[in-house]
Amino acid sequence: xxxxxxxxxxxxxxxxxxxxxxxxxxxxxxxxxxxxxxxxxxxxxxxxxxxxxxxxxxxxxxxxxxxxxxxxxxxxxxxxxxxxxxxxxxxxxxxxxxxxxxxxxxxxxxxxxxxxxxxxxxxxxxxxxxx
Amino acid sequence: xxxxxxxxxxxxxxxxxxxxxxxxxxxxxxxxxxxxxxxxxxxxxxxxxxxxxxxxxxxxxxxxxxxxxxxxxxxxxxxxxxxxxxxxxxxxxxx
Numbered sequence: 001x002x003x004x005x006x007x008x009x010x011x012x013x014x015x016x017x018x019x020x021x022x023x024x025x026x027x028x029x030x031x032x033x034x035x036x037x038x039x040x041x042x043x044x045x046x047x048x049x050x051x052x053x054x055x056x057x058x059x060x061x062x063x064x065x066x067x068x069x070x071x072x073x074x075x076x077x078x079x080x081x082x083x084x085x086x087x088x089x090x091x092x093x094x095x096x097x098x099x100x101x102x103x104x105x106x107x108x109x110x111x112x113x114x115x116x117x118x119x120x121x122x123x124x125x126x127x128x129x130x131x
Numbered sequence: 132x133x134x135x136x137x138x139x140x141x142x143x144x145x146x147x148x149x150x151x152x153x154x155x156x157x158x159x160x161x162x163x164x165x166x167x168x169x170x171x172x173x174x175x176x177x178x179x180x181x182x183x184x185x186x187x188x189x190x191x192x193x194x195x196x197x198x199x200x201x202x203x204x205x206x207x208x209x210x211x212x213x214x215x216x217x218x219x220x221x222x223x224x225x226x
Contacts, residue, residue, distance in 0.1 A: 043214050
């Protein structure tokens with residue numbers, strides 16, 4: 001696996017539409033969270049009655065913004081790190097014109113996918129199972 | 132036969148990256164079934180990979196799967212947006 005960090009000439013390497021959709025969905029989620037008090041935003045939870053792997057992410061983000069890092073990590077550890085990295089990945093090209101790209105072989109890709117799915121499952125069990 | 136094999140148009144390029152179609156597809160499906168954030172990831176990865184495939188710097192054999200994963204990501208984003216709009220509508224109607 002090779003990680004490449006390079007300076008980009010354009011601020012939106014994934015397209016303006018993707019960035020606008022990402023920012024607007026994040027802002028709308030935040031508005032909805034503060035208006036409703038964070039109750040019942042997950043469609044998966046609404047239909048199945050089981051929390052999804054992303055449940056608790058809004059609360060984790062709010063806790064992170066309040067500086068309560070341990071509380072944030074305890075709410076949804078894997079998805080918080082994942083979404084934090086993804087947000088940085090989307091924001092860095094716009095603010096500093098820096099783009100991070102990954103070159104992974106087919107074998108590494110399958111390995112990362114398997115490890116990622118196992119971690120996601122463990123994270124899901126951590127969220128679903130009572131403390 | 133030799134001239135066919137030696138033709139530079141048909142010789143595989145060594146600097147071409149392998150495609151990430153499976154990863155994009157899995158992200159798209161996870162976005163649709165479980166959580167919308169995976170959908171945005173599928174959309175971002177799909178868009179950048181399709182561009183690389185068109186430029187010739189990535190193996191184009193996974194183009195259709197990558198495209199399907201990207202579309203699944205777009206659909207999950209649309210569902211996420213509709214859900215937020217529905218909840219916001221409910222909240223504003225309540226007040």
